[in-house]
Amino acid sequence: MNGREVPRLLALAVFAVLAFLPGVAGDYWTGQLSRYVLYGIFAMSLAFLWGRAGMLSFGHAAFFGIGGYVMAAVLLGRLDVGISDPWVALALAVAAAAAFGLLLGLFLFWGGGISGPYLALVTLAVAVILEQGVRGWYTLGADNGLTSVPPLPLGNDPWNPRPAFYAALIAAAAVYFLFDALLASRFGAVLTALRTNPERLRYFGYSVVAYRIAAFVLGGAVAGLAGALFVSTDSFASPSLIGFALSAEVVIWVALGGRSVLLAAFLAAIGVRLAEAYLSEALGPWWLLALGALLMVSVVAFPQGLLATPLLRLGRSLGRVRRG
Amino acid sequence: MLEIRNLRAGYGGSAVLHDVSLRVPTGTVAALLGRNGMGKSTLCKALMGLVPAHGSVRFNNEELLGLSPHAIARRGIAYVPQGRGIFPNFTVLQNLQLGLASRGGRGVPQHVFGMFPQLEPLRGRAAGTLSGGEQQILALARAMVAAPQLLILDEPSEGLAPLIVSELAALLPRLVSDGHMTVLLVEQNLELVQRAASFAAFLEKGAVVGAAAASDLGPRSAAVHRYLGLGAG
Amino acid sequence: MEFALDVLSYVLVLGLVAVGLAVIFALLRVLNLAHGEFLMLGAYSVLFATQSGIPFWAAVVVATVALAALGAIVEMLLIRRLAGRPLDSILGTWGLAILLRQAVVLHFGPASQNVDAPTSADVVIAGIVYPQYRLTVMAIAAAVLLGTVVLFVGTRFGLHARAAIARPDIAAALGVDVRKVAARSFVLGAALAGLAGALISPLISVDPNLGLGYLVPAFLAMLVGGGASVFGVIAGAGVVGGADSVLSLYLSSVWAQSAVFVLAIMLIRLRPSGLVRGRGERP
Ligand SMILES: Nc1ncnc2c1ncn2[C@@H]1O[C@H](COP(=O)(O)OP(=O)(O)OP(=O)(O)O)[C@@H](O)[C@H]1O
Ligand SMILES: [Mg+2]
Numbered sequence: 001m002n003g004r005e006v007p008r009l010l011a012l013a014v015f016a017v018l019a020f021l022p023g024v025a026g027d028y029w030t031g032q033l034s035r036y037v038l039y040g041i042f043a044m045s046l047a048f049l050w051g052r053a054g055m056l057s058f059g060h061a062a063f064f065g066i067g068g069y070v071m072a073a074v075l076l077g078r079l080d081v082g083i084s085d086p087w088v089a090l091a092l093a094v095a096a097a098a099a100f101g102l103l104l105g106l107f108l109f110w111g112g113g114i115s116g117p118y119l120a121l122v123t124l125a126v127a128v129i130l131e132q133g134v135r136g137w138y139t140l141g142a143d144n145g146l147t148s149v150p151p152l153p154l155g156n157d158p159w160n161p162r163p164a165f166y167a168a169l170i171a172a173a174a175v176y177f178l179f180d181a182l183l184a185s186r187f188g189a190v191l192t193a194l195r196t197n198p199e200r201l202r203y204f205g206y207s208v209v210a211y212r213i214a215a216f217v218l219g220g221a222v223a224g225l226a227g228a229l230f231v232s233t234d235s236f237a238s239p240s241l242i243g244f245a246l247s248a249e250v251v252i253w254v255a256l257g258g259r260s261v262l263l264a265a266f267l268a269a270i271g272v273r274l275a276e277a278y279l280s281e282a283l284g285p286w287w288l289l290a291l292g293a294l295l296m297v298s299v300v301a302f303p304q305g306l307l308a309t310p311l312l313r314l315g316r317s318l319g320r321v322r323r324g
Numbered sequence: 325m326l327e328i329r330n331l332r333a334g335y336g337g338s339a340v341l342h343d344v345s346l347r348v349p350t351g352t353v354a355a356l357l358g359r360n361g362m363g364k365s366t367l368c369k370a371l372m373g374l375v376p377a378h379g380s381v382r383f384n385n386e387e388l389l390g391l392s393p394h395a396i397a398r399r400g401i402a403y404v405p406q407g408r409g410i411f412p413n414f415t416v417l418q419n420l421q422l423g424l425a426s427r428g429g430r431g432v433p434q435h436v437f438g439m440f441p442q443l444e445p446l447r448g449r450a451a452g453t454l455s456g457g458e459q460q461i462l463a464l465a466r467a468m469v470a471a472p473q474l475l476i477l478d479e480p481s482e483g484l485a486p487l488i489v490s491e492l493a494a495l496l497p498r499l500v501s502d503g504h505m506t507v508l509l510v511e512q513n514l515e516l517v518q519r520a521a522s523f524a525a526f527l528e529k530g531a532v533v534g535a536a537a538a539s540d541l542g543p544r545s546a547a548v549h550r551y552l553g554l555g556a557g
Numbered sequence: 558m559e560f561a562l563d564v565l566s567y568v569l570v571l572g573l574v575a576v577g578l579a580v581i582f583a584l585l586r587v588l589n590l591a592h593g594e595f596l597m598l599g600a601y602s603v604l605f606a607t608q609s610g611i612p613f614w615a616a617v618v619v620a621t622v623a624l625a626a627l628g629a630i631v632e633m634l635l636i637r638r639l640a641g642r643p644l645d646s647i648l649g650t651w652g653l654a655i656l657l658r659q660a661v662v663l664h665f666g667p668a669s670q671n672v673d674a675p676t677s678a679d680v681v682i683a684g685i686v687y688p689q690y691r692l693t694v695m696a697i698a699a700a701v702l703l704g705t706v707v708l709f710v711g712t713r714f715g716l717h718a719r720a721a722i723a724r725p726d727i728a729a730a731l732g733v734d735v736r737k738v739a740a741r742s743f744v745l746g747a748a749l750a751g752l753a754g755a756l757i758s759p760l761i762s763v764d765p766n767l768g769l770g771y772l773v774p775a776f777l778a779m780l781v782g783g784g785a786s787v788f789g790v791i792a793g794a795g796v797v798g799g800a801d802s803v804l805s806l807y808l809s810s811v812w813a814q815s816a817v818f819v820l821a822i823m824l825i826r827l828r829p830s831g832l833v834r835g836r837g838e839r840p
Contacts, residue, residue, distance in 0.1 A: 117582075117644060122826075125773060128773060128818060129815045129819060132815045136811055251648065285662050288658075288659045292654070292659060293656050295649070300635065300649060372730045409727040414720075422717070422733070425728070425731045427732070
């Protein structure tokens with residue numbers, strides 16, 4: 001067996017366990033969990049970009065928000081494109097996020113361009129600009145956002161949260177295995193080189209810019225998918241989905257989980273959200289304070305992330321058991 | 325006395341120096357010869373604490389390995405890097421003042437201008453506007469400002485006109501003439517080594533593979549032929 | 558005229574904030590996302606001190622000293638461990654920013670509060686009436702910025718700092734203790750941000766999130782200015798702050814800020830090394 005099988009089995013196990021949760025969680029928590037799973041997809045898209053391709057998009061909510069707003073605006077007829085089918089709208093939302101990734105990528109990377117910490121700051125500024133734009137744009141509901149977004153047509157009972165949960169979970173699994181397959185391919189090898197040694201990549205005749213943009217488009221599209229699904233699950237697109245706050249949050253999830261392990265990022269998003277739901281009431285403002293402290297400690301003492309290290313170790317020992 | 329024992333060093337996991345041992349007695353100019361890419365500059369950087377290294381580097385019976393670069397500098401060790409490492413936008417005087425960083429004090433001592441009179445009229449000029457020879461003199465003067473006990477020179481003759489190289493050849497023995505200072509001269513210029521150094525060690529593939537007295541370094545000598553592959557054609 | 562004074566006062570305050578940010582990035586490659594919180598804490602220090610009965614100007618001094626002390630602690634516990642890891646530094650300092658903000662929320666509550674200016678008098682200059690306090694703030698900010706420039710251009714510390722920015726390896730081999738220079742620069746930057754927050758505290762409503770509003774413009778000022786020289790950063794603050802003020806004349810403040818961000822991104826993209834070139838050796 002090869003080295004990739006164990007992490008895949010581990011991921012399968014995680015998705016299988018999640019699939020059983022609605023049975024024990026009740027409707028309210030199932031509804032919440034579907035949102036957390038979508039945040040998990042969002043986190044994976046950032047982990048892919050940052051941990052694997054070496055590009056920290058600190059304004060990653062821009063993509064999430066574009067996906068969400070396009071979904072909402074199209075279905076509510078605010079953007080008159082003559083589409084009412086939610087699935088087509090979903091495709092359009094993903095395409096819009098991808099297109100934004102392409103344009104932004106072209107602008108940022110063409111002819112050398114911006115990388116490293118500069119990229120982080122510039123993408124952050126982009127997200128802030130978008131948030132302010134949305135807040136000032138009345139077609140998109142300005143500060144109030146867009147409410148009553150119709151859900152995806154999943155099942156007949158709009159009050160049953162399970163179909164949305166399973167849709168989210170299937171999307172998460174699909175995204176995970178798509179990224180996983182991509183990273184196992186030659187494309188993944190090039191991305192790794194992009195992160196660790198772009199000079200050598202250029203030397204061997206690869207177009208660094210093209211790969212950067214491709215990764216950006218892909219990461220953006222998946223974030224857009226998460227955003228669109230989120231808005232249709234939540235039936236609400238608000239300016240807070242597109243700007244600084246969510247951008248910073250997703251970076252925290254991915255950092256705490258472990259940027260280079262997709263599953264760690266996914267689980268960290270769910271875990272932090274769950275912890276917040278349980279603890280923020282008990283701890284009040286101390287919750288955020290603790291999160292800030294945790295982030296500091298983890299960056300200094302566990303730069304690989306809090307979840308990635310045990311996950312990798314578990315994967316390795318499982319691999320040994322299988323072989324032995 | 326500089327004593328290097330079993331030094332290993334490299335960049336990010338790949339070793340460049342495998343096993344370097346070398347002794348330089350106080351008051352001498354010792355040369356280190358080696359072809360391009362053999363690790364001469366890496367050795368200099370390892371001595372200055374600029375690349376991670378293992379083994380032992382003792383200077384006047386004090387272990388230097390493991391100290392940070394500024395701490396090494398403050399123990400009386402001055403370094404003129406390959407390419408001179410002057411600050412082109414600083415004035416000549418500011419470059420010289422930086423030489424005091426290892427020693428403290430404010431004013432650049434007048435004897436430096438006594439040793440390098442050509443710098444005196446250039447004090448206020450941006451160092452980047454100096455000629456290559458003047459820049460090398462400046463780098464040397466900056467190293468001498470702190471009155472070091474050990475001077476490490478990495479290919480000082482590189483890119484200099486023959487006339488200036490011969491000035492350098494005359495200067496180096498004078499620096500050690502009072503017997504207090506030691507010079508480690510990394511070079512590829514045989515003539516300079518012959519005139520300035522008392523002996524030379526040869527570095528090849530990350531290890532010292534031989535040594536010879538300076539008088540035995542004629543272009544047709546066996547040592548040069550063997551280690552540098554020169555003089556054969 | 559009045560407008561010009563407003564622009565100038567914003568630029569000067571932004572300059573105070575941006576200098577510390579830029580110097581520590583140039584020296585250690587650490588992007589300090591908690592720098593805005595230093596400004597915020599400067600304002601809260603004044604709030605706290607004046608509420609405890611300390612006179613305003615003494616409170617400003619207290620705030621500056623307090624932030625210098627906090628800067629020293631933060632440098633020791635966090636910043637030096639993040640040296641040379643710019644992306645990680647973004648995260649670590651973001652954690653610190655969250656922590657500081659929440660600590661303020663816990664102690665002072667989330668609502669915004671006001672600090673009274675030491676004087677509400679107006680003065681007439683060149684035919685216009687202008688608040689005396691604002692003029693005082695400008696004078697102090699200008700003097701402190703000038704002092705900072707002199708520190709970096711005219712002193713041994715400044716020479717070492719500029720050398721460490723330009724060629725850290727060579728500076729270290731000459732005997733410059735780069736870590737120490739960086740630590741002192743960080744403390745200085747924290748103090749300057751604290752001073753800026755203290756000075757503007759009577760002019761704004763003081764709330765726990767006020768740092769963010771200065772952080773992004775300060776970063777843009779640093780990037781636009783090239784980041785490696787004090788002059789460059791001040792020039793960058795001039796561009797970012799000036800553009801923001803001018804655009805605010807024609808656009809609502811939110812749109813003006815967006816336009817400034819777009820402008821700054823364009824500038825950064827087209828001139829990655831900033832408006833003022835050179836790696837540190839230039840003042
Ligand atoms: N910063 C670096 N990172 C990785 N490898 C390096 C680095 N600097 C040098 N090397 C490699 O280490 C080896 C020795 O380099 P070094 O500069 O010490 O050689 P040298 O003998 O000084 O050569 P030259 O005569 O050209 O100056 C070379 O193969 C070089 O490619
Ligand atoms: Mg060399």
